[in-house]
Amino acid sequence: MSDGDGELEARLVEQEEFEPSDEFVEQANVSDPDIYEEFEENWPQCWERAAEMLDWYDDYDTVLDDSEGPFYEWFQGGTLNASYNCVDRHVEDGNGDRTAINWEGEHGDTRTYTYEDLQREVNEFAAALRELGVEEDDVVTLYMPMVPELPIAMLACARIGAPHSVVFAGFSADALATRMNSADSRFLVTCDGYYRRGDALDHMEKANEGLEGVDHGVDATVVVDRLGEDGFDHDLKGNQHDWGELIDDHSGDTVDPVERDAEDMLFLMYTSGTTGEPKGVKHTTAGYLAYTAWTSHSVLDLKPEDTYWCSADIGWITGHSYIVYGPLALGTTTVMYEGTPDFPERDRLWEMVEEYSVDVFYTAPTAIRAFMKWGSQFPDDHDLSSLRLLGTVGEPINPRAWKWYYQHIGDEECPIVDTWWQTETGGMMVTTLPGIGTMKPGSAGPPLPGIDARIVDTEGEQVEAGRAGYITVNKPWPGMLRTLYDNDDRFLSEYWQEYSDPDADEWVYFPEDGAKIDEDGYITILGRVDDVLNVSGHRLGTMEIESAIVGVEGVAEAAVVGGDHEVKGEAVYAYVILEDGYEESEEMREKIIEGVEDAIGPIARPEQVVFTPELPKTRSGKIMRRLLEEIANEEEIGDTTTLRNPEIVKDIQTKVSQD
Numbered sequence: 001m002s003d004g005d006g007e008l009e010a011r012l013v014e015q016e017e018f019e020p021s022d023e024f025v026e027q028a029n030v031s032d033p034d035i036y037e038e039f040e041e042n043w044p045q046c047w048e049r050a051a052e053m054l055d056w057y058d059d060y061d062t063v064l065d066d067s068e069g070p071f072y073e074w075f076q077g078g079t080l081n082a083s084y085n086c087v088d089r090h091v092e093d094g095n096g097d098r099t100a101i102n103w104e105g106e107h108g109d110t111r112t113y114t115y116e117d118l119q120r121e122v123n124e125f126a127a128a129l130r131e132l133g134v135e136e137d138d139v140v141t142l143y144m145p146m147v148p149e150l151p152i153a154m155l156a157c158a159r160i161g162a163p164h165s166v167v168f169a170g171f172s173a174d175a176l177a178t179r180m181n182s183a184d185s186r187f188l189v190t191c192d193g194y195y196r197r198g199d200a201l202d203h204m205e206k207a208n209e210g211l212e213g214v215d216h217g218v219d220a221t222v223v224v225d226r227l228g229e230d231g232f233d234h235d236l237k238g239n240q241h242d243w244g245e246l247i248d249d250h251s252g253d254t255v256d257p258v259e260r261d262a263e264d265m266l267f268l269m270y271t272s273g274t275t276g277e278p279k280g281v282k283h284t285t286a287g288y289l290a291y292t293a294w295t296s297h298s299v300l301d302l303k304p305e306d307t308y309w310c311s312a313d314i315g316w317i318t319g320h321s322y323i324v325y326g327p328l329a330l331g332t333t334t335v336m337y338e339g340t341p342d343f344p345e346r347d348r349l350w351e352m353v354e355e356y357s358v359d360v361f362y363t364a365p366t367a368i369r370a371f372m373k374w375g376s377q378f379p380d381d382h383d384l385s386s387l388r389l390l391g392t393v394g395e396p397i398n399p400r401a402w403k404w405y406y407q408h409i410g411d412e413e414c415p416i417v418d419t420w421w422q423t424e425t426g427g428m429m430v431t432t433l434p435g436i437g438t439m440k441p442g443s444a445g446p447p448l449p450g451i452d453a454r455i456v457d458t459e460g461e462q463v464e465a466g467r468a469g470y471i472t473v474n475k476p477w478p479g480m481l482r483t484l485y486d487n488d489d490r491f492l493s494e495y496w497q498e499y500s501d502p503d504a505d506e507w508v509y510f511p512e513d514g515a516k517i518d519e520d521g522y523i524t525i526l527g528r529v530d531d532v533l534n535v536s537g538h539r540l541g542t543m544e545i546e547s548a549i550v551g552v553e554g555v556a557e558a559a560v561v562g563g564d565h566e567v568k569g570e571a572v573y574a575y576v577i578l579e580d581g582y583e584e585s586e587e588m589r590e591k592i593i594e595g596v597e598d599a600i601g602p603i604a605r606p607e608q609v610v611f612t613p614e615l616p617k618t619r620s621g622k623i624m625r626r627l628l629e630e631i632a633n634e635e636e637i638g639d640t641t642t643l644r645n646p647e648i649v650k651d652i653q654t655k656v657s658q659d
């Protein structure tokens with residue numbers, strides 16, 4: 001590293017606030033700070049701004065019906081179709097030859113779909129689904145990797161009014177069966193396989209095994225042939241159909257988009273299950289689509305002529321809202337990539353940013369920490385000057401990773417939006433608007449206009465600036481979940497019990513995250529409520545301790561959990577991944593302990609520091625702390641089926657028992 005870089009680094013470490021450049025602000029979709037007040041004064045009518053971004057068959061009568069809270073209804077009386085809004089209207093507007101999807105396979109094969117191509121494929125597959133017997137309101141399960149047929153299938157379902165339920169391809173056969181059973185789904189679209197770090201993976205075996213676990217009958221399965229000659233030996237059985245043949249049979253067919261009521265279900269999404277049983281989150285057509293279009297416009301600052309890339313998997317809500325529905329509703333070009341960021345080399349993403357001239361890039365802190373661990377030579381090798389805006393989602397981002405992202409990916413030119421939201425919220429809730437707000441690394445920002453998020457104590461009273469509490473949302477919003485599939489009771493007990501006053505008809509949504517707020521109203525998410533430790537009577541947020549640990553030079557990532565302790569009640573266990581070039585040593589261990597003591601105090605001192613090459617993670621890159629806790633307490637290890645890397649659990653267990 002040259003001296004110049006060293007100085008820059010030092011300055012960035014000190015700096016705690018960042019402003020968007022004038023150049024960015026001038027071109028931003030939203031740059032008038034009055035928007036916060038306008039939304040507040042005009043609530044809930046302000047949400048018409050989101051609804052106006054869509055094309056409707058029938059106009060809605062009311063913006064919000066809150067007579068049956070918390071079973072709220074948005075844009076009642078209106079009818080529309082999500083596939084029409086994401087596809088047809090752009091073709092009708094004369095933009096049929098604009099690229100809708102730029103897809104790249106792991107081996108570098110590419111496919112480009114213009115909006116016209118997308119329209120054709122969506123129509124043909126919609127016709128095929130109809131012929132297979134899919135009717136309006138039938139739930140179609142999509143167990144697919146990152147192939148273009150996945151968004152095509154989603155939009156085809158939306159076209160005929162059949163809600164989809166996407167099951168992440170990395171999930172097990174059991175996970176598929178559980179979700180199909182829970183959603184009463186009789187139709188499956190899947191794929192023969194896909195490529196991961198150069199190898200062809202057999203997906204069909206898992207799909208078939210999953211189908212055996214479905215309790216009710218399955219009417220039809222459609223299989224995409226992704227692997228061609230590399231494919232595994234699976235003959236299609238009775239009601240299994242080849243995607244390609246179906247499309248050929250329906251070549252040129254068109255299907256009129258079904259007029260859906262605003263509140264009709266668009267899809268079901270099972271949450272990643274970091275904490276307990278998966279929940280079938282129900283999202284509806286108008287509120288969800290309006291909200292994702294609006295936040296794509298105001299937060300991601302997407303323009304129709306942009307090329308935009310969200311590196312998440314579509315099997316996660318982020319992919320639904322911000323690879324498929326939001327960007328396509330706006331007529332943007334969305335990039336999809338099949339594989340991993342380190343194949344064939346660790347510069348794969350940057351190579352693609354350069355190749356496609358990506359304008360806006362959205363990823364997760366866990367990915368950013370991996371990029372950091374690999375080193376800045378990988379992005380430095382590429383021309384990333386097309387980038388205008390960066391985003392993160394999924395977990396709190398520690399300031400060191402934020403600044404690395406800002407410097408090495410954004411070249412200090414791109415604002416960063418740190419977006420807090422959940423499967424249940426449908427879209428972003430807390431973040432700065434990039435054309436307006438000051439950015440504070442580590443803090444997501446204020447609630448978006450029209451979002452009444454507060455930080456409260458256990459009694460529901462707002463806490464003072466600087467104090468830790470829980471985040472709540474005190475008014476409904478269009479993108480909110482409507483219920484948990486077939487389980488209104490769990491919907492009520494899971495989200496509305498803690499802080500609501502049903503007798504007064506006051507409903508407060510509880511996301512189950514800890515958070516604090518500063519004097520400017522900026523919210524810092526501290527992690528899940530379950531992730532708060534109680535050490536000798538002191539409540540400590542795992543996220544805070546982790547942030548202190550990853551602040552230590554040489555540490556790439558950390559996970560902190562509570563282990564039982566005879567004296568303290570709970571003790572801090574830290575699992576640590578080091579950056580490349582750093583070795584596990586007593587010295588390193590001491591530096592970490594010191595780092596925590598300096599940042600938080602001796603009370604947070606880790607009882608044990610375990611060095612590990614990986615952490616157990618869910619598909620969306622979240623650390624499964626529950627497992628680490630079980631390891632720390634030498635308990636029996638629970639369900640690992642939703643892990644991306646189940647093999648790591650044994651390795652960590654061995655290390656803990658040695659230490």
Ligand code: ATP
Pocket residue numbers: 271272273274275276277278279317392393394395396397418419420421422423424444511512513525527528620622
């Ligand atoms: P489950 O609810 O089944 O346990 P999950 O909560 O991991 O799974 P998601 O809906 O994908 O499933 O994740 C939402 C959670 O991710 C939030 O509640 C929050 O804890 C965390 N999160 C998301 N974005 C951010 C962010 N920008 N900053 C901090 N935390 C975030």
Ligand code: MG
Pocket residue numbers: 271422
């Ligand atoms: Mg959650």
